[in-house]
Amino acid sequence: MNQPQDSEAYKAKKRFFDSLMTIYGRKTVLEALQEKAVSIYRLHLANSNKRAEILDQIIELAKLKGADIIYHERNALSRISKNASQDQGVAADLQLPGYQTYEQFLATPPKNNYRLLALDGITNPQNLGMIIRSACAGNIDGILLPLKGAAQIDPLVIKASAGTLFRAPILRCQNLVDALKDFSRHGASLCALSSHAHHNLSGFRPEGASIYVLGNETHGVSDPVFQLCTEKIKIPMNNGVESLNVAVTAALIAFRDVM
Structure with a gap:
């Protein structure tokens, strides 16, 4: 028996909700709303929150940006934030221009020779934030971020990114292996950084799309x-140094062609 097809309206609604980034924490949400480029769809508040100046600021900014403001029981809010111990009774669904699924990126890539960073098991939030900052500032068209097995977007990541997360091209995927296979089928070169490789980063000049x-x-x-x-490929090392911090490596890739 054939499964019923999803309606176009359902698909459009799913695409919209897939495009939202949920953040949590009072200071984190306030700083996000203070960014002019950030749009907010919904502000979620615990109805048990006590009056506080920072909450008044958050609510005022959310209203100015036209957000829906919804009050929840505490356990319901924790299901939205996915971090009851740190959300401080506040979460927000943001609409960010660079935040999308990798399938959306593949459907309309910005150019034929795009360059991506793929993060395979990056678990340190500070590293993730610094990678995002370098990619956003440099010559990188997207950061492929798995939803499992890696650090996820949280206040530490946002702080380490110095706010660039809200402008960065983040491509989400459920499973990195499946996503990379998809990109390979679409002609992208897949490149692993390894200290044991024979070829140097400086000599790797792919003509088409590439993923590091x-x-x-x-x-x-x-x-x-x-x-x-x-x-x-590898980055040559001197003085017996075996490897670089992964965020430093990301910066070298991001700025290789713009220095």
Whole structure:
């Protein structure tokens, strides 16, 4: 028996909600709303919140940006924030121009020779934030961020990104291996950063689309992802240094062609 097809209205609604980034925490939400480029769809507040100046500021800014303001029981809000211990009774659904699924990116890539960073098991929030900052400032068209097995967007990441998260091209995927296979089918070169590679980053000049995979801070690129990569490159080291911090590596890739 054939499964019923989703209606176009349902698909459009799903695409819209997939495009929202939910953040939490009073200071984090306030700082996001103070960014002119940030649009907010909904502000979520716990109805148990006591009056506070920062809450008044958040509510005022949310109203100015035309957001829906919804009050919840505390346990309902924690399901939205997914972090009851740190949300401080506040969460917000943001509409950000660069935040999308990787499928949306593939459907309308910004150019044929796009360059992406793929994050394979990056678990340190500070590293993630600094990677986002470098990618946003440099020559990178997207950051492929898995929803599992990696650090997720939280106040520490936002702080380490120095607010660039709200302007950065974040491409979400459920599973990095599946996403990379999809990109490969669309002609992108998959490149793993490895200290054991024979070719240097400076000499790698792909003509088409390329994805640079950055591995876990301790273990590097995972085996399943490494096997998918047709290119392996390294950054030469001096004085017996074996590797760089992953955020530094991301910066070198991001600014390789703009210095």
